[in-house]
Amino acid sequence: MFEHPEIRTLPRRDDGCRGIDALLEPYVDDLIEPAERSRVDSHLATCAACARQLALAQRVKHTLHQLPAQTFPPALLPATGGRARRVSLLRRLRLRGPGGVTGRSTWAGAVPAWIGAGVAAAAATLLAIGLSLRPAPAPDSRQQVAQAEAEVKLALAYLGRIGARTGDIVTQDVLEAQVAGPIVRSVRKVLETPAAEPRER
Amino acid sequence: MALPDYQQVVSEHRDRIFTFAFYTLRHREDAEDVTQDVLIRLWRFRRRLDEGRVGAWLSRVTRNACYDVTRRRKVRRAVHPSDPEPQLERAVDRAPTPERSAEATEFRHHLEAALRTLDEPYRSIVILREIQHLSYQEIAEALDRPLNTIKVYLHRARRMLRHALVEETHVRAS
Numbered sequence: 001m002f003e004h005p006e007i008r009t010l011p012r013r014d015d016g017c018r019g020i021d022a023l024l025e026p027y028v029d030d031l032i033e034p035a036e037r038s039r040v041d042s043h044l045a046t047c048a049a050c051a052r053q054l055a056l057a058q059r060v061k062h063t064l065h066q067l068p069a070q071t072f073p074p075a076l077l078p079a080t081g082g083r084a085r086r087v088s089l090l091r092r093l094r095l096r097g098p099g100g101v102t103g104r105s106t107w108a109g110a111v112p113a114w115i116g117a118g119v120a121a122a123a124a125t126l127l128a129i130g131l132s133l134r135p136a137p138a139p140d141s142r143q144q145v146a147q148a149e150a151e152v153k154l155a156l157a158y159l160g161r162i163g164a165r166t167g168d169i170v171t172q173d174v175l176e177a178q179v180a181g182p183i184v185r186s187v188r189k190v191l192e193t194p195a196a197e198p199r200e201r
Numbered sequence: 202m203a204l205p206d207y208q209q210v211v212s213e214h215r216d217r218i219f220t221f222a223f224y225t226l227r228h229r230e231d232a233e234d235v236t237q238d239v240l241i242r243l244w245r246f247r248r249r250l251d252e253g254r255v256g257a258w259l260s261r262v263t264r265n266a267c268y269d270v271t272r273r274r275k276v277r278r279a280v281h282p283s284d285p286e287p288q289l290e291r292a293v294d295r296a297p298t299p300e301r302s303a304e305a306t307e308f309r310h311h312l313e314a315a316l317r318t319l320d321e322p323y324r325s326i327v328i329l330r331e332i333q334h335l336s337y338q339e340i341a342e343a344l345d346r347p348l349n350t351i352k353v354y355l356h357r358a359r360r361m362l363r364h365a366l367v368e369e370t371h372v373r374a375s
Contacts, residue, residue, distance in 0.1 A: 064331035
């Protein structure tokens with residue numbers, strides 16, 4: 001039951017309280033003109049209702065300050081590596097794996113799965129073409145490898161957004177065969193190609 | 202912005218983005234989605250961003266992303282009115298103090314619920330200022346409003362919360 005003492009015992013307020021009510025939050029923050037502060041002080045000295053409201057205003061501010069900051073799970077960070085990132089991407093893609101549905105849109109089934117797979121394959125192809133037109137990076141460049149990984153992640157996340165909007169559910173085998181495999185092969189191919197001559201942009 | 206700079210910005214701002222999205226949407230998974238979207242967008246726009254204003258940019262983009270989620274929820278509700286509402290979540294206090302009374306916890310939950318009923322920009326201002334402790338100047342930049350307006354709106358928003366708590370108590374009591 002809702003039994004906050006400041007509120008449950010609030011006496012009635014009269015018309016004289018109205019002008020004071022709007023000054024209570026600035027009063028709490030000490031952002032009030034001296035003349036107005038005196039006015040509030042003298043009113044509070046004689047009005048139990050407004051004194052209670054002031055206590056409530058202070059409590060609201062104090063409680064808001066105490067609300068805990070939330071921690072974003074590191075496993076969901078776009079730039080983190082390894083399995084954790086892959087799992088998070090799978091979740092973002094609303095996959096239906098062998099173990100069952102991990103996430104479901106209310107519009108699930110509205111678009112056949114093969115459309116999603118087609119979109120995925122097209123996106124993978126586009127990414128491969130895009131990568132192949134870039135200047136070939138030095139094979140030992142960790143920075144460029146990391147950058148390429150980040151771009152792959154962006155492409156996957158983009159597909160996830162398409163899935164989320166259409167309500168399509170992409171199965172894991174489709175993802176592996178049509179999206180992840182081609183992208184990984186394309187990226188490897190580009191990164192492992194020696195930079196013999198500059199490529200056309 | 203090179204990759205190490207990007208990672209630095211992500212490390213500095215990710216929890217702030219997530220906290221804002223969580224208190225706006227009160228749904229952990231949606232807030233995670235929003236945070237990922239914002240970080241992806243940061244990567245995509247990294248070359249065009251003024252690094253001195255990344256914080257304000259992130260606040261603006263996060264707020265817009267939360268709007269999008271809210272709008273999608275409304276559309277889904279319209280298309281499928283029988284679908285259950287998303288389960289709204291309360292913030293988990295990672296370090297609860299043993300002496301915190303049940304009454305204080307309940308007050309906090311009612312306050313969180315009242316916060317969610319505030320219209321924009323009041324809710325964003327309360328979250329950015331009172332929960333995330335941004336300066337008035339940072340909030341003014343993030344929301345693209347004059348600094349004095351932010352101060353006035355903040356007081357108005359807290360007054361709305363106070364009135365909402367009083368009103369709810371009276372409704373329940375009656």
